[in-house]
Amino acid sequence: MEKLERRIRSIVRQENASEIKGESVQNYGKTSNDVWGGGTTCEKGNERRMEAAEMRMLRWMCGVTREDRINNARIRGTVKVVEVSKKTQEARLRWYGHVMRSDGQSDKRRALDMEVQRRRRRGRPRIRWKDGIVTDMREKSLDTNMAGDRGRWKRLIKNSDPI
Known part of the structure; x- marks a missing residue:
């Protein structure tokens, strides 16, 4: 956990972290809400692809690769976002x-x-x-x-x- 937080701080200063989080993750979720929120249901395949794309963005934001073997829940907790499927x-x-x-x-x-x-x-x-x-x-x-x-x-x- 500390290693992940140190990586985040090294990439982004603490005061800009929420600004970057808002740009790359929350706007992505907002777009998916506009598409699937009021109109139709999201198929499971599409939902999984959205989750995978979101995790790629979160890992990129944190400077973490899959080789680091940090689980998704820990990354979400560090960046403080909830899954796209929950937002939809x-x-x-x-x-x-x-x-x-x-x-x-x-x-x-x-x-x-x-x-x-x-x-x-x-x-x-x-x-x-x-x-x-x-x-x-x-x-x-x-x-x-x-x-x-x-x-x-x-x-x-x-x-x-x-x-």
Whole structure:
């Protein structure tokens, strides 16, 4: 841990560390939230590729290579960021809360409640956006009725960066 922190300090002065972290990691997460947050669910393959790209950036920021054999959790703890998948989950749930708080006549609410009467294809069904939301809500032990209180919902869905 100390070796990793010394490497970070040698590359970046302490006062510029958060500025660089914001540029390279948080903006990357913001882009992925814009893409997958409100629109659709992220396939597992794409999610793994995003995680790998994020870890490459974090390792590069820290000046650490895979040969140093420092695990991902330690690097994340040092740089103080949470996984991209958790940030996309937060964005999906934030959008879901927004839709649930809208009145029942809005287009987005009607589209969410709409059921398409059609047979699905053979084989394993593709994950729909609503299926992803159900999984996210089950993981965080949330209920649909909780979305009505905006402040509480915001606190419950938060996947904050480690301190």
